[in-house]
Amino acid sequence: MIDITPHGAREKGFDCTPYDALILGSPVHSWRIPRVVREWIPNLSGDGKKCAIFLTYGGFQIHPAHYTPCQLLQQQGFSVVSSAEFLAFHTFYIGGWKAMEGRPDESDFAVAREYAEIIYARFSGKDTNLVGELEKTCHPEKLLDQIEGFRFRILTQVPTRNGADCCMCREGEEFCLTGAINATTGETDLSRCIACLGCVLRCPEGVLRINDMSPSWEFKLKGEHITKEEMNKKKSRIYL
Ligand SMILES: Cc1cc2nc3c(=O)[nH]c(=O)nc-3n(C[C@H](O)[C@H](O)[C@H](O)COP(=O)(O)O)c2cc1C
Ligand code: SF4
Numbered sequence: 001m002i003d004i005t006p007h008g009a010r011e012k013g014f015d016c017t018p019y020d021a022l023i024l025g026s027p028v029h030s031w032r033i034p035r036v037v038r039e040w041i042p043n044l045s046g047d048g049k050k051c052a053i054f055l056t057y058g059g060f061q062i063h064p065a066h067y068t069p070c071q072l073l074q075q076q077g078f079s080v081v082s083s084a085e086f087l088a089f090h091t092f093y094i095g096g097w098k099a100m101e102g103r104p105d106e107s108d109f110a111v112a113r114e115y116a117e118i119i120y121a122r123f124s125g126k127d128t129n130l131v132g133e134l135e136k137t138c139h140p141e142k143l144l145d146q147i148e149g150f151r152f153r154i155l156t157q158v159p160t161r162n163g164a165d166c167c168m169c170r171e172g173e174e175f176c177l178t179g180a181i182n183a184t185t186g187e188t189d190l191s192r193c194i195a196c197l198g199c200v201l202r203c204p205e206g207v208l209r210i211n212d213m214s215p216s217w218e219f220k221l222k223g224e225h226i227t228k229e230e231m232n233k234k235k236s237r238i239y240l
């Protein structure tokens with residue numbers, strides 16, 4: 001297993017040659033896999049190898065999230081056998097959105113186990129099927145890019161230490177996916193940050209923070225025409 005989250009790990013590239021098949025896992029950010037993953041996939045060389053996808057998401061709308069990674073992987077020469085989506089607590093939970101508390105739970109892990117069996121059967125050739133038609137988007141990429149930028153205008157600010165003192169461990173900076181955060185100043189470059197909030201989660205002193213996002217929680221629920229209870233009823237799903 002390789003973790004392509006830190007930007008240093010992605011810069012190293014990834015040689016698929018020694019492997020029989022690939023499983024790509026990614027969170028969904030604004031209906032798509034994050035920009036950093038979209039930019040990383042074109043460095044891979046599939047050479048006809050089989051590939052499975054899984055996505056994690058925070059209970060809101062995510063379609064057509066499966067379509068882009070599938071297309072990108074096919075363009076790199078992979079045969080995509082399947083995709084799946086799993087509920088996980090929403091990253092913005094740490095800012096005050098009470099979305100998907102307690103997920104993933106046993107129901108999600110049961111789907112994950114079933115998915116592992118299916119992937120194994122398809123990778124080993126016991127099941128020779130490939131993934132079927134995935135939902136396409138009618139939105140141009142430019143519009144989806146604009147939706148991505150929308151999060152900083154209305155939902156969240158970038159992480160900051162707000163001038164507070166700290167031990168200078170630099171954990172947030174080392175973790176950062178995009179090299180956006182500067183541990184010395186405690187400030188984040190808005191043009192690079194993708195709001196994953198991984199640095200906030202990792203700050204051992206809890207001094208790296210984002211704004212209180214609780215005011216936008218009701219706004220988000222209204223915008224998506226969903227209640228918290230309806231979100232909690234959602235199930236992880238496999239696409240074959
Ligand atoms: C910037 C950003 C955008 C997100 N967009 C969506 C979304 O469109 N729909 C959704 O259900 N969850 C969304 N989420 C929630 C994440 O998909 C979810 O919390 C994810 O599984 C987190 O995985 P990670 O901890 O590996 O980042 C978003 C999270 C972030 C940080
Ligand atoms: S992770 Fe937190 S404690 Fe460590 S340098 Fe960054 S702000 Fe300071």
Ligand code: SF4
Nearest residue numbers: 176193194196197199
């Ligand atoms: S939220 Fe933090 S870790 Fe994520 S991209 Fe922004 S600065 Fe980097």
